[in-house]
Amino acid sequence: xxxxxxxxxxxxxxxxxxxxxxxxxxxxxxxxxxxxxxxxxxxxxxxxxxxxxxxxxxxxxxxxxxxxxxxxxxxxxxxxxxxxxxxxxxxxxxxxxxxxxxxxxxxxxxxxxxxxxxxxxxxxxxxxxxxxxxxxxxxxxxxxxxxxxxxxxxxxxxxxxxxxxxxxxxxxxxxxxxxxxxxxxxxxxxxxxxxxxxxxxxxxxxxxxxxxxxxxxxxxxxxxxxxxxxxxxxxxxxxxxxxxxxxxxxxxxxxxxxxxxxxxxxxxxxxxxxxxxxxxxxxxxxxxxxxxxxxxxxxxxxxxxxxxxxxxxxxxxxxxxxxxxxxxxxxxxxxxxxxxxxxxxxxxxx
Amino acid sequence: xxxxxxxxxxxxxxxxxxxxxxxxxxxxxxxxxxxxxxxxxxxxxxxxxxxxxxxxxxxxxxxxxxxxxxxxxxxxxxxxxxxxxxxxxxxxxxxxxxxxx
Numbered sequence: 001x002x003x004x005x006x007x008x009x010x011x012x013x014x015x016x017x018x019x020x021x022x023x024x025x026x027x028x029x030x031x032x033x034x035x036x037x038x039x040x041x042x043x044x045x046x047x048x049x050x051x052x053x054x055x056x057x058x059x060x061x062x063x064x065x066x067x068x069x070x071x072x073x074x075x076x077x078x079x080x081x082x083x084x085x086x087x088x089x090x091x092x093x094x095x096x097x098x099x100x101x102x103x104x105x106x107x108x109x110x111x112x113x114x115x116x117x118x119x120x121x122x123x124x125x126x127x128x129x130x131x132x133x134x135x136x137x138x139x140x141x142x143x144x145x146x147x148x149x150x151x152x153x154x155x156x157x158x159x160x161x162x163x164x165x166x167x168x169x170x171x172x173x174x175x176x177x178x179x180x181x182x183x184x185x186x187x188x189x190x191x192x193x194x195x196x197x198x199x200x201x202x203x204x205x206x207x208x209x210x211x212x213x214x215x216x217x218x219x220x221x222x223x224x225x226x227x228x229x230x231x232x233x234x235x236x237x238x239x240x241x242x243x244x245x246x247x248x249x250x251x252x253x254x255x256x257x258x259x260x261x262x263x264x265x266x267x268x269x270x271x272x273x274x275x276x277x278x279x280x281x282x283x284x285x286x287x288x289x290x291x292x293x294x295x296x297x298x299x300x301x302x303x304x305x306x307x308x309x310x311x312x313x314x315x316x317x318x319x320x321x322x323x324x325x326x327x328x329x330x331x332x333x334x335x336x337x338x339x340x341x342x343x344x345x346x347x348x349x350x
Numbered sequence: 351x352x353x354x355x356x357x358x359x360x361x362x363x364x365x366x367x368x369x370x371x372x373x374x375x376x377x378x379x380x381x382x383x384x385x386x387x388x389x390x391x392x393x394x395x396x397x398x399x400x401x402x403x404x405x406x407x408x409x410x411x412x413x414x415x416x417x418x419x420x421x422x423x424x425x426x427x428x429x430x431x432x433x434x435x436x437x438x439x440x441x442x443x444x445x446x447x448x449x450x451x
Contacts, residue, residue: 260440278443283446306404
C-alpha cells in the first residue's frame with residue numbers, strides 16, 4: 001500500500017476531518033516530508049494552481065515551487081525544527097506557468113505514522129497590489145497638504161507623518177491677503193487607514209466651504225459638524241480644531257471639537273491652552289464655544305494632533321522656542337516611535 | 351491595562367485598571383464588540399482605577415456607545431476621576447455618556 005493510500009484509507013473519524021479543510025479560505029497542501037510528493041490538496045488549492053485533483057496528486061512539491069530543490073528542502077527542514085510552525089514567502093507556479101508570490105505557513109506533523117509537511121498557502125499577489133495602491137493614496141494625501149507659508153506677518157512650519165502610508169490626520173490653512181486673515185484647520189479622524197483618510201478629505205472640503213461663510217468660527221465648526229454627520233456612521237468621529245488669525249486686529253479666534261489643546265510660546269515659556277468641545281460626528285446639533293487671544297509679535301502657536309501633542313508635552317521644556325520645537329517635532333515623527341498619525345502646524349508671529 | 355468583565359442580569363460590567371493606550375484600546379474594543387455580537391447592549395464601565403486614557407481609548411467607548419444606542423442599549427461610565435474626569439469634561443463626552451461617581 002502506498003503512503004498516501006495509507007493516510008487516507010479507511011476514512012477513519014480522524015481522516016474525515018479533512019472534509020473541514022475545504023472550508024478554509026486558503027489553499028492547503030499536505031506534502032510527504034521524505035520525498036516531497038503532494039498527498040492532499042483542498043478545493044482552494046485546486047482553484048489557485050489550476051490543476052485537477054488527479055493531476056495534483058501526481059505532482060511533487062518542486063513542481064509548484066519556483067525555487068531550487070535545495071531552498072525547498074531548507075524550508076521544509078525549518079518547518080520541522082520550528083515546533084510552532086514556520087512562515088516564509090516564496091514564489092509558486094500555476095499550471096499555465098504563471099509565477100506568483102505566496103506566503104507559506106508551514107508545520108511539520110506526523111499523520112498515521114507518515115511525516116508530513118502541512119502548508120497553508122496565501123496568495124500575496126492581491127495583497128501586494130493593495131499595498132501599492134495604499135502607498136499611492138498616501139502620496140496623494142500628502143500632496144493635499146498646503147505648503148508652508150511665509151510673509152512679513154507670520155511664518156508657518158508644519159510636520160506630518162502618517163502611521164502607515166495613509167493618515168487620519170490632515171491640516172489646512174488659507175491666507176486671505178486682502179483681509180489679512182489666516183484660516184486654519186487641524187483634523188484628527190479616529191482610526192487609521194483608507195476610511196479615515198477619505199474622511200479627512202471630506203473635512204478639508206467642508207473647511208474650505210465654511211471659511212467663505214460670513215459666520216462666527218464656532219458656527220462654522222457647528223456647520224461642518226452637521227454636514228459631516230452622514231460620513232461618520234458606525235462609531236466613527238473626528239477631532240477638529242479651527243483657528244483664525246486676524247492680523248488687522250492681532251486677534252486669534254478658535255473653536256475646538258475634540259482637539260482640545262494648543263500651545264502658545266510666549267516670552268515666559270510655553271502655555272498649554274485647554275478649550276472644551278465635543279468631537280465631530282457624534283451629536284448633529286452640537287453647539288460649540290469660541291475662544292480668543294490677543295497676540296503680539298514674537299509669540300508662536302502650535303496646533304498639534306494627539307500623536308504629536310502627547311509626545312511634545314511629556315513634560316515640556318521651557319527653554320524650547322519655535323524653531324527648536326519644529327526640530328523636535330520632526331525628530332519625533334521621523335523616529336518611528338509614534339504609534340499614531342502625527343501632524344502639527346506652527347505659526348510664528350513676526 | 352487590566353480588563354475584567356462579568357455579567358449581571360444582562361448588563362456587562364467592565365472594570366478597567368491602569369492606563370489605556372492604543373494597544374489596550376484595541377483589546378478592549380475586541381472584548382466589547384464580542385459582547386455586542388452576542389446580543390448584550392447594556393454596559394457599565396468602571397473607571398475608578400484608570401489613571402490615564404488616550405484618544406484611542408475614548409474612541410472605543412464612543413464606538414461602543416454608537417453601536418448600542420440604536421438598539422436601545424446604554425453605556426454608563428462610573429468612577430472617573432482626576433485626569434480622566436477632566437478629559438471627559440474637556441471633550442464634552444460627559445454629556446454623551448451617563449457618568450456616575
